[in-house]
Amino acid sequence: MKKLLGLFLFFLALYLTLYLAPETTPNLAFHYNLGRDIGYYGILTLGAGILIISGGIDLSIGSVVGLAATLFPMLLLAYGESHPLNPVWAIGLILLLGAAIGWTHGILITKLKLQPFVVTLCGLFIYRGLARWISGEQVQGLGNQFSSLKDLLYTQPLGPLPKFLVIFLTLVVLLGMFLHGTVYGRYLYAIGGNERAARYAGISVDRYKILAYIICSTLAAFAGILFIMQHNSALPSNTGSFYELYAIAAAVLGGCSLRGGEGTIVGMVLGTAIIWLLDRLTLMLGIRSELLPTVVGAFLLAGAILEAVLQRWQGGSHQD
Amino acid sequence: MIPAPGSSYAQPRVPLLEAVGITKSFPGVQALSGVSLRLYPGEVLAVVGENGAGKSTLMKILAGVFQPDQGQLFLAGRPVQFRDVQDAQRQGIALIHQELNLVPHLDIAGNIFLGREPTRFGPLRWLSRAIYTQAAQYAETLGIQAPLTTPVRQLSVGQQQLVEIAKALSSASRILIMDEPTSSLTQREAQRLFEIIHRLRQQGVSIIYISHRLREVEFIADRVTVLRDGRNAGDLDRSQIRHEAMVRLMVGRELKQFYHRHFATSAEHKVLVRVAALRLQAAQRHPISFVIRHGEILGLAGLMGSGRTRLVQTLFGLRPKFSGTIYLHEQETPVSCPAEAIQAGIYLVPEDRKQYGLILNDSVCHNISLPSLRELSRYWLVRSAQEKALARQLVTQLNIRTPYLHQAVGLLSGGNQQKTVLAKWLARRPRWLLLDEPTRGIDVHAKSEIYALIDTLAQQGVAILLVSSELEEILGLCDRVLVMYQGEVAGELSRDAMSEEAIMQLATGGTLAP
Numbered sequence: 116m117k118k119l120l121g122l123f124l125f126f127l128a129l130y131l132t133l134y135l136a137p138e139t140t141p142n143l144a145f146h147y148n149l150g151r152d153i154g155y156y157g158i159l160t161l162g163a164g165i166l167i168i169s170g171g172i173d174l175s176i177g178s179v180v181g182l183a184a185t186l187f188p189m190l191l192l193a194y195g196e197s198h199p200l201n202p203v204w205a206i207g208l209i210l211l212l213g214a215a216i217g218w219t220h221g222i223l224i225t226k227l228k229l230q231p232f233v234v235t236l237c238g239l240f241i242y243r244g245l246a247r248w249i250s251g252e253q254v255q256g257l258g259n260q261f262s263s264l265k266d267l268l269y270t271q272p273l274g275p276l277p278k279f280l281v282i283f284l285t286l287v288v289l290l291g292m293f294l295h296g297t298v299y300g301r302y303l304y305a306i307g308g309n310e311r312a313a314r315y316a317g318i319s320v321d322r323y324k325i326l327a328y329i330i331c332s333t334l335a336a337f338a339g340i341l342f343i344m345q346h347n348s349a350l351p352s353n354t355g356s357f358y359e360l361y362a363i364a365a366a367v368l369g370g371c372s373l374r375g376g377e378g379t380i381v382g383m384v385l386g387t388a389i390i391w392l393l394d395r396l397t398l399m400l401g402i403r404s405e406l407l408p409t410v411v412g413a414f415l416l417a418g419a420i421l422e423a424v425l426q427r428w429q430g431g432s433h434q435d
Numbered sequence: 436m437i438p439a440p441g442s443s444y445a446q447p448r449v450p451l452l453e454a455v456g457i458t459k460s461f462p463g464v465q466a467l468s469g470v471s472l473r474l475y476p477g478e479v480l481a482v483v484g485e486n487g488a489g490k491s492t493l494m495k496i497l498a499g500v501f502q503p504d505q506g507q508l509f510l511a512g513r514p515v516q517f518r519d520v521q522d523a524q525r526q527g528i529a530l531i532h533q534e535l536n537l538v539p540h541l542d543i544a545g546n547i548f549l550g551r552e553p554t555r556f557g558p559l560r561w562l563s564r565a566i567y568t569q570a571a572q573y574a575e576t577l578g579i580q581a582p583l584t585t586p587v588r589q590l591s592v593g594q595q596q597l598v599e600i601a602k603a604l605s606s607a608s609r610i611l612i613m614d615e616p617t618s619s620l621t622q623r624e625a626q627r628l629f630e631i632i633h634r635l636r637q638q639g640v641s642i643i644y645i646s647h648r649l650r651e652v653e654f655i656a657d658r659v660t661v662l663r664d665g666r667n668a669g670d671l672d673r674s675q676i677r678h679e680a681m682v683r684l685m686v687g688r689e690l691k692q693f694y695h696r697h698f699a700t701s702a703e704h705k706v707l708v709r710v711a712a713l714r715l716q717a718a719q720r721h722p723i724s725f726v727i728r729h730g731e732i733l734g735l736a737g738l739m740g741s742g743r744t745r746l747v748q749t750l751f752g753l754r755p756k757f758s759g760t761i762y763l764h765e766q767e768t769p770v771s772c773p774a775e776a777i778q779a780g781i782y783l784v785p786e787d788r789k790q791y792g793l794i795l796n797d798s799v800c801h802n803i804s805l806p807s808l809r810e811l812s813r814y815w816l817v818r819s820a821q822e823k824a825l826a827r828q829l830v831t832q833l834n835i836r837t838p839y840l841h842q843a844v845g846l847l848s849g850g851n852q853q854k855t856v857l858a859k860w861l862a863r864r865p866r867w868l869l870l871d872e873p874t875r876g877i878d879v880h881a882k883s884e885i886y887a888l889i890d891t892l893a894q895q896g897v898a899i900l901l902v903s904s905e906l907e908e909i910l911g912l913c914d915r916v917l918v919m920y921q922g923e924v925a926g927e928l929s930r931d932a933m934s935e936e937a938i939m940q941l942a943t944g945g946t947l948a949p
Contacts, residue, residue, distance in 0.1 A: 308794035
């Protein structure tokens with residue numbers, strides 16, 4: 116709880132700096148775009164965070180986003196521009212693809228006991244290559260079609276809220292209930308906290324670990340669809356690159372421990388929000404935008420150092 | 436064995452190593468309060484005491500692993516302070532840990548000189564072949580026969596132990612501290628170790644020897660220091676070292692008072708558990724069969740590595756069995772995974788609670804409810820009010836001392852951690868409890884509470900299989916005992932036939948005198 120409060124205060128401080136700084140003009144458009152970006156990247160953070168809580172890691176998130184974003188327009192227009200596919204089918208297929216990718220990761224990691232880092236690092240290369248190969252390195256887009264689908268998922272705000280933020284908050288509520296309210300969520304914490312103890316308590320560890328990988332990759336595939344909704348087209352060689360690192364960074368900043376077993380949904384929301392506030396700060400305070408990764412990295416490191424120092428201070432080590 | 440002339444028995448003058456008033460506490464546990472100890476040159480000093488008496492902590496202080504909170508160490512009469520293990524080694528003191536600390540892929544010589552490799556060409560630190568000639572010296576002293584280029588993972592546990600000793604000797608030649616060195620050795624290997632200890636003593640090395648095996652202590656110790664609950668309980672000279680004398684000092688009370696057990700005439704009770712012709716693996720020669728009646732405590736004794744833990748893990752569905760059947764109430768009960776065992780009411784309290792029993796970062800409440808979450812939920816949503824009520828009830832019932840239900844369980848003392856593991860299963864009304872070393876590493880008070888709890892459970896009709904390395908515990912609690920040796924059941928002893936000697940005989944591959 117203390118950690119969440121600290122994160123929230125940090126978030127407020129960043130926001131106030133941004134709001135009060137004379138160089139910035141935090142108008143409606145500013146808030147709208149900020150909300151949209153937090154919503155978009157937040158979806159990936161949720162997947163990465165839940166997986167990290169269960170003790171896993173996924174480096175292939177960005178490539179799955181790229182593959183999904185490449186395949187989605189291709190599927191919709193598979194029968195030519197004049198015979199577009201029903202979007203419900205295309206969305207279903209893409210989500211299914213994401214789930215299948217997550218399932219494969221989970222199986223390789225639980226049954227063959229491969230290291231998650233290695234499996235998903237391979238995934239990072241494989242899916243990126245597939246996207247480029249299938250598309251022939253061509254930009255894949257929707258052209259002028261599917262405007263009603265775009266309205267539904269992206270363009271039309273709900274009241275003042277950008278659609279991505281609405282989708283994100285819906286997922287936050289659903290996955291929050293899943294993680295903090297259900298038996299499944301509790302099992303994921305237990306597995307991340309001590310996998311062997313979870314097994315000794317009769318939990319089907321493999322099944323729930325696979326579930327976490329499925330959630331993560333399915334959300335990444337969904338984010339690929341949303342990418343097309345926002346940008347209308349995807350560049351197979353580039354779309355989604357490094358998204359996994361932002362997702363993992365946001366989850367860690369939000370209090371997920373890479374050792375597993377620790378983290379909260381609210382923390383993931385705050386972590387994402389803080390990263391995108393930092394983004395706007397670097398932009399609006401005239402810091403060159405190329406420096407954004409450096410700023411994010413520095414803040415993450417500062418957070419880790421602060422936590423380590425606080426822990427030593429409190430002497431909260433486990434006794435032997 | 437004949438002691439070297441002038442080396443041991445006459446009380447020499449200045450102790451080589453002396454500890455005075457050593458006090459050390461960890462969060463939640465007072466490990467040592469004002470303990471003193473003297474080691475004279477060229478003697479074997481045995482330090483005995485029950486688990487949790489503070490032996491290991493004291494040894495770690497002597498070897499520089501821990502710093503004492505209070506108290507002073509003297510080396511040959513001079514006050515000393517060890518900053519770390521290397522510092523203690525430089526002063527001639529080395530600790531051989533209970534568990535082996537070797538690098539499995541490195542060869543024998545490499546392990547002996549790990550971190551102190553002889554090198555050439557100055558800062559280039561080119562590894563020198565001299566490592567083998569230097570290692571050969573120690574190998575010869577200790578009787579390590581394997582070529583020094585053998586990776587240690589290819590050695591038997593006994594041989595690895597010798598490499599460990601060679602490592603200690605090469606780093607510090609004055610004082611060797613051995614913590615339970617024989618716990619994983621065969622009898623012959625142990626015998627060999629005693630010869631080596633004897634030879635080292637003749638060469639003027641002083642040895643502190645920790646063991647639970649009082650027979651060994653009788654055999655090799657020149658003096659004995661007994662610890663109880665982190666305090667000195669008494670010292671024994673050579674002439675006074677006898678098994679009963681040590682036990683009296685260790686326990687500090689009659690055994691009967693410590694282990695309160697209401698032995699029932701259980702032969703009349705119905706059979707609850709029947710294990711028939713169980714083979715853990717194909718290579719097993721004699722299948723394992725036994726019954727446990729309602730309210731009966733069956734002990735499972737044996738040395739480390741004798742297959743006790745493997746057996747309970749198989750019974751709990753953690754390992755596939757090769758063949759055999761488990762019956763509960765004469766009904767065939769399949770246990771191919773822990774979930775099935777739990778469904779049937781078979782619960783395991785594992786040997787190592789931190790690794791297998793608890794999620795240390797998580798709360799007492801969540802740890803207790805973990806295996807019962809499905810019963811505590813509706814539509815897969817955990818009903819937290821009921822969860823808390825259950826946890827609160829068990830915390831009260833078992834007297835788990837925690838400031839609040841949401842305290843991380845890793846911050847509790849060992850005894851309270853173990854009670855939390857037990858609470859997890861008591862929440863579910865056990866039929867058959869498998870207790871693997873249930874009192875390892877916890878303080879005496881918590882121990883007696885756990886013994887009382889085990890007794891209560893037995894009175895309620897639960898069948899209990901109790902694995903323990905502490906023979907007193909087996910003798911104090913069990914109706915019958917199975918003794919394992921090298922993966923086989925070497926024999927079964929009834930309460931009347933039970934004695935430390937009989938159990939040790941069977942556990943070391945001997946047979947009982949007719």
